[in-house]
Every structure is written in C-alpha cells, then in structure tokens.
Amino acid sequence: MRNYVVCHYEKCYGPPVSYTTHIERRKADGSEHIPYNIKRSDLTRHNREFIVETRKIGRTAAIEKRLMAVKRQKDNDGNEYERKIRKDQVCCIEIRLSASPEAMAEIIEQGRLLEWCRESVKWAQREHGKENIVSAVLHMDEETPHLHVSLVPVVQGESKKQATTKKRAAKDKEKAESEGTEPPKKKRRYKKKADTSTLRLCADDIMTRGGLKRYQTEYAAAMEQFGLRRGEENSPARHKDLAEYYKEHCEEMHARLDEVLSELAKVERLVEDKDTEIRQRDDIIRRKEDEISQRDSELEKKDREIARQQRTLDELRPRIEKEQGRFDTLFTANEYLEGVELSADRLLEAYDSRESEVARIESEALDRINSASISFWAKKDVERLAKENAGLKLLVSSKDTEIQKERNETEKERKARERAEAGIERLKETVTASQSALARRHPLEARLLEELVSIGIHRPDWQDRILGGETLRFAPRKWADPSNGKEIPEEFYQEVDVRMENRGKDSFISMCGMRIADFFKQIWAKVTEALGLKRKQEEEQRRQKPDTPRRGMKM
Numbered sequence: 001m002r003n004y005v006v007c008h009y010e011k012c013y014g015p016p017v018s019y020t021t022h023i024e025r026r027k028a029d030g031s032e033h034i035p036y037n038i039k040r041s042d043l044t045r046h047n048r049e050f051i052v053e054t055r056k057i058g059r060t061a062a063i064e065k066r067l068m069a070v071k072r073q074k075d076n077d078g079n080e081y082e083r084k085i086r087k088d089q090v091c092c093i094e095i096r097l098s099a100s101p102e103a104m105a106e107i108i109e110q111g112r113l114l115e116w117c118r119e120s121v122k123w124a125q126r127e128h129g130k131e132n133i134v135s136a137v138l139h140m141d142e143e144t145p146h147l148h149v150s151l152v153p154v155v156q157g158e159s160k161k162q163a164t165t166k167k168r169a170a171k172d173k174e175k176a177e178s179e180g181t182e183p184p185k186k187k188r189r190y191k192k193k194a195d196t197s198t199l200r201l202c203a204d205d206i207m208t209r210g211g212l213k214r215y216q217t218e219y220a221a222a223m224e225q226f227g228l229r230r231g232e233e234n235s236p237a238r239h240k241d242l243a244e245y246y247k248e249h250c251e252e253m254h255a256r257l258d259e260v261l262s263e264l265a266k267v268e269r270l271v272e273d274k275d276t277e278i279r280q281r282d283d284i285i286r287r288k289e290d291e292i293s294q295r296d297s298e299l300e301k302k303d304r305e306i307a308r309q310q311r312t313l314d315e316l317r318p319r320i321e322k323e324q325g326r327f328d329t330l331f332t333a334n335e336y337l338e339g340v341e342l343s344a345d346r347l348l349e350a351y352d353s354r355e356s357e358v359a360r361i362e363s364e365a366l367d368r369i370n371s372a373s374i375s376f377w378a379k380k381d382v383e384r385l386a387k388e389n390a391g392l393k394l395l396v397s398s399k400d401t402e403i404q405k406e407r408n409e410t411e412k413e414r415k416a417r418e419r420a421e422a423g424i425e426r427l428k429e430t431v432t433a434s435q436s437a438l439a440r441r442h443p444l445e446a447r448l449l450e451e452l453v454s455i456g457i458h459r460p461d462w463q464d465r466i467l468g469g470e471t472l473r474f475a476p477r478k479w480a481d482p483s484n485g486k487e488i489p490e491e492f493y494q495e496v497d498v499r500m501e502n503r504g505k506d507s508f509i510s511m512c513g514m515r516i517a518d519f520f521k522q523i524w525a526k527v528t529e530a531l532g533l534k535r536k537q538e539e540e541q542r543r544q545k546p547d548t549p550r551r552g553m554k555m
Helices: 016-024 041-046 052-057 059-071 101-110 113-128 160-179 209-222 242-370 376-441 443-454 460-467 516-544
Strands: 005-012 072-074 080-082 092-099 133-139 146-151 154-156 199-201 472-474 496-501 508-511
Touching: 005 209, 016 059, 016 092, 016 133, 016 146, 052 059, 059 072, 059 133, 059 146, 059 154, 059 199, 092 101, 092 113, 101 113, 113 133, 113 146, 113 209, 242 376, 242 443, 242 460, 443 460, 443 508, 460 472, 460 496, 508 516
Parallel strands: none
Antiparallel strands: 005 092, 072 080, 092 146, 133 146, 154 199, 472 496, 496 508
C-alpha cells in the first residue's frame, strides 16, 4: 500500500491576497470563490482554519501583522527603527502537507483526520516557530484532503551574505599580516547591519537543500503514528521540464482525442440508427394512439348502451314483480279449482254407484212384481228409492251445472295464467339475455356492477357516477356483508366513500379506499375487539364488586 507523506514547500511571490483567495475560497470583497478545477464544491463548507487568530482576522491580515514585527524593531539601545521590505521579496512560504490518497482515505475512515491536522500544525510550529505559522487551512473539496500551512520566513541573526563578508575580511586580514601589508579598508555603509537579535525576512535561509531534506525526514517521523512513512531518499525520479511535460501531455490528449472522435463517429451512427428506430416506434405509437382513441369512442358507445340496458332492466323489474304476483295468484286459484274438480269427480263417482244400485233394485222389484210375490213394504222401499233417485238426479244436475261453470272459469284463468307465465318467461329470457350480453361484451363493467349490487347500490344514476370515476359519500347507514349477509351493528355505522379504483383488469370497487371484503373484515375486527373489551370490563367489574354476605351468615 502507498502510504507516503507529502511535504511540499513553495515560495509565494506577489501580494498575499492572491494566494488567500484560493486558500480561503473567498474574494477580497467577501464573496465566495470556487476555483474552476474543484470537483467537489459541495464539500467546501467542510474546509477549516486551525489558527484561532487567523480565523478571526483572515490570512492576509495575519501575514501583515507578522511582517510588522520585521518592519518596526528596536536596537540594543532601545531606539526604534524601521526596516524596509523590498517589493520583490518573498513574504510567505506555502507548505502543503498531505499523504497518498489511499493513506488519507484510511485516516478518514478511522476518524483521525482532525488529529492528523493538529499533529501536522504542531510539527510546523515546532520546526519554524509558532509565531511564524500564521495560517493552516484544511481543504476537503479537492481530490485528496490536504493542509495549506502559511509560513512567514522571519529569521534571526546574520544573513549568508554577512557571514561570507566576514569570512572574506578575515582571510584578507590574514593575507595582509602574512605579507606585512595593511588590510584593505571596508567600504563605508550607512545601513544598520543585523545582529543576532535582529528579525529579518529571508526565505532562502529556510528553503536550503539540506533543510528541505530534513523537513521531509522529520515530518515523516512525526506522522509515523498514522502509519505514514518518508518517500525514497535520493530517488532517481525527477520532475520533467514544463515544456516537455506539456508536449507529451498534448500528444497523449491528441491520441485520446482521435479515439474519442472515432468513438463519437460510432456513437453518431448508433444515434442515427436509434433515431430511425425511434421514428418507426413513434409511427407505431401514433397508430396505436389512433386505435386507442377509436376503442375509447367504442367503449363510450358501449358504456352508453350498458346504461340504456341497465335502465331497461330497472324498468322491467317492477313489471316482473307485478307479473310474478299475478302468477302466484293464478297458481293459488288453479290449486283451488283442482280441489273443486276432485270433489266433483268424487260426487260423480258416488252418483254413478247410486244409479247402478237403483237400477239393480228396480230390476229386482220388477222381477218381484212380475212374479206377484212382492209385498207392501217392498213397494214402499221402491217408492222411497225412486224419490231418492230423483233427488239425487236433481243434485247431480245442479252440481254438473256448477262444475261446468267452474270449469269454464278455470279454463279462462288457466289461459290467463299460461299467458302470464309466457310473458314472465319472455321477460326472464330478455333479462337473462341482456345480462349475458352485458357480461360477454363488457365483463369488467358487469363485474363492477355485480360488486355494486352486492353492497346494495341499485340506483342506475349512482352506478353511472361511480363507474364514471366519481366518488359518492354515503351517510351512516345499514350495510350488509355480501360474503355472509350479516348486517353491521348500528354503533359501527359511519360515512363511507364508494368509488372505482384503477382501470382495466385491475379495477375494483372500494369502500373507504379498501376492497369490499377488506372493509367488512376491518368492521368485524372492530366489532370483535369491542366485544372483547366489553367482556374484560364486565370481568373487572365482577372482580371489583365485593361479595354480599348471605342471609343468616355471621360476618
């Protein structure tokens, strides 16, 4: 795994505000500044300044404040004097502290990013002096999180030039003494020279070749607690010349551009093919839309036909009920006439048997008279039987007349009943044919109508409004569960919204946003829960009620 530290020193030329705009992501007027190469501008709000004073006054003001310590100083006698700073002098050094992307990702995953930042700032303050580190900003919105540490290169003591001049003067003095001549006189200088306590601004004293190597080694040692290490020392790897780098980069970009152009040509051909396919599909879609519009118009006609047939059925229902009542009446009359006919048949049978007996007695009487052996009482019997026979004949004739009348009336009623039965059969056939045609041509509408009828909605105008997509709200009323025919208790009556859900095969009639079966399941669950609570309350009351002593028992 690549877990190298990154410690890069860079001189900042020009006024500090130019670098402050990039580091603080804020312009001089206070407006927000997002560089063009920032890929994750949504993380800019997580950037953080670790120097408390700089957080209040800003990076540019903090640099100017540190530079004032160089401009205005006191000599050994306590007199103030001012040191000038050249316009082209380096006033700030930017130290970029980071690590390999993989290592920084692991530090963030471990939740030690802020600890790494604080340790890095502490190292920079130990190395260059706490007062010289004026800013330390964490950037989270770039590809790899890193710290921008701003160092004002304030040092003390003689400069390199002064040390070289002193060495040269010492050599000249030794040479003059060896030759026996006078040493050369120093040039008169009017500028006050710096001593060991003088503060001066010098970036070259900090960015020496040996110093930069030492910074790399010491920073890596300080970061070992985070699993980071120093890069290879004296590595043969070298930075390429800028022109060479850009030349190779341009060649690489040209090669990539050629590849992209070839891919783009393929994509363009593919896009043309897709455009052709899309146009064909658009034509198909337009044809399908035309067919759908035609089918919609046909469905509207069928809906109107269904409504008309439903109205016809509703108009036929009272007639069917009326004819059914007449049929029941005629059926009762027919049963009565059948009973009368059965009584007449029994009377005729009795008359025939009595007539045959009379004929037998008459023949016996005639035989006895002819034989002159008949007696007086036999004659009396014959006369009595003749009278009874005559009366019976009169009764039979009257009964025949009544039976004939009743038969005529029964025949009329039977014909009327047959006509009524034929009318009812025709009506039933018409209703059955209408219902079968409705179910065959419009199965969805027929199923929805059956659901509406099952919950007691018979009015055609209500059915048309519900099937048309309208929601009907019914006041609290009596509802019966179509699955078992039970009516819900009165205390559970409520307002119910009935409407048609979805379209096509998935359509159904809903009550309060639920299917009919689910609505009644919910009602019965509430009823069961209420009964259970009622039983529990009764049991609680029985347990809380004290036992009354029986009569005659001692307390």
